[in-house]
Amino acid sequence: MGKPPNTRPGPSTRTRVRRLTGAVAVDRRDDLATEEPLEVRLATPGGGHRTVAITMRTPGHDFELAAGFLLGEGVVRPGDIASIAYCTDEDLPPAARYNTVTVRLRGPVPELPALDRHFVTSSACGVCGAAGLDNLHERCRPLPEDGLRITPKILYGLPDALRRAQGVFGKTGGLHAAGLFTAEGARVAVREDVGRHNAVDKLVGWAGLSERLPLSGHMLMVSGRAGYEILQKALAAGIPTVCAVSAPSSLAVDLAREFGMTLVGFLRGEGCNVYAGQERISVE
Structure with a gap:
């Protein structure tokens, strides 16, 4: 038993399960962690869009997920994002609209090395590789001595x-x-x-x-x-x-x-x- 069609997915999905304890079987309800795809699009100046990531995720805080991915990969900087919204394009079936978000930037879509590859990630691992390592050294500096002390x-x-x-x-x-x-x-x-x-x-x-x-x-x-x-x-x-x-x-x-x-x-x-x-x- 999954979620009804054309509804917004939630973080958990109700199902039925047969629980075995020794030689006794009991049918009961169970809750599963929902796993759904999320497509992250960048809005282009001409009104189109460009897909930069497709990841499997648990629905919830989707806008934060899209923003965090773009910030963490160096595609955007803090302050670049003007708005984030679920996609309402007519070419998408209703069931997929809550699985697609469009990020609109304050300026033009950046031509960064990170966009030279089409990100396809899973729920098990992130994006890595030689290009990612080189890009990390280009955009990040060692953290300064901060005097932070933790017991x-x-x-x-x-x-x-x-x-x-x-x-x-x-x-x-x-x-x-x-x-x-x-x-x-x-x-x-x-x-x-x-x-x-x-x-x-x-x-x-x-x-x-x-x-x-x-x-x-x-x-x-x-x-x-x-x-x-x-x-x-x-x-x-x-x-x-x-x-x-x-x-x-x-x-x-x-x-x-x-x-x-x-x-x-x-x-x-x-x-x-x-x-x-x-x-x-x-x-x-």
């Missing part, structure tokens, strides 16, 4: 604080989350999605659309592993500290060390590994 006690409280804010995960058990916290451990914002990188894009998009970038003095906590894409998006948003409940990748560690970021992995209970930026973690 282990604050770090150890982040996973539970993130989990308590995951409303849709509580229903479905099938979503990742990204949370933005202050250096004192106060929760600022949390976003959920079937994709780790999508959840981060939603956070970055929220910050960009509310004119909060750069996010210096903040921490990013993610529910899964910390790959290159997560670190890239955090760097583009100016977030100096990234924490993950699971492992980082080798490229993520290299990026963190090169750009002056703090990277914490295996953050569980009262323990963690600090892979880069140890100076921001205050220990006796």
Whole structure:
């Protein structure tokens, strides 16, 4: 049982499931994390549009997702976005209109290297490759020494604080989350999605659309592993500290060390590994 046709998709989808416990079978209702495609278009000066991304995501905060993706990939800068709206083109069937967003810029569509390739991403991984690495070095600089100091006690409280804010995960058990916290451990914002990188894009998009970038003095906590894409998006948003409940990748560690970021992995209970930026973690 899926969603009715021609309706706006929500973050969860109701279905039926047969639950087996030992030799007993019970048919009951269940909630699944919704996964739907999202097409991101840039409006061109002549009134047309140009598709720059197609990603699988959990519906909700779609405008933030589009803005965060464009900001994180260097396609636009803060302040470039004039408006974001769902597409109402007549060539789209009604069921697809809430799966397509159009981003209108204040100026012309930029001719950036990032637009030389057609982004097609999944809910499992972001956009990477040699072109992405070269572009990152061109548009990002190492983060300055900020005097930020974080105690282990604050770090150890982040996973539970993130989990308590995951409303849709509580229903479905099938979503990742990204949370933005202050250096004192106060929760600022949390976003959920079937994709780790999508959840981060939603956070970055929220910050960009509310004119909060750069996010210096903040921490990013993610529910899964910390790959290159997560670190890239955090760097583009100016977030100096990234924490993950699971492992980082080798490229993520290299990026963190090169750009002056703090990277914490295996953050569980009262323990963690600090892979880069140890100076921001205050220990006796």
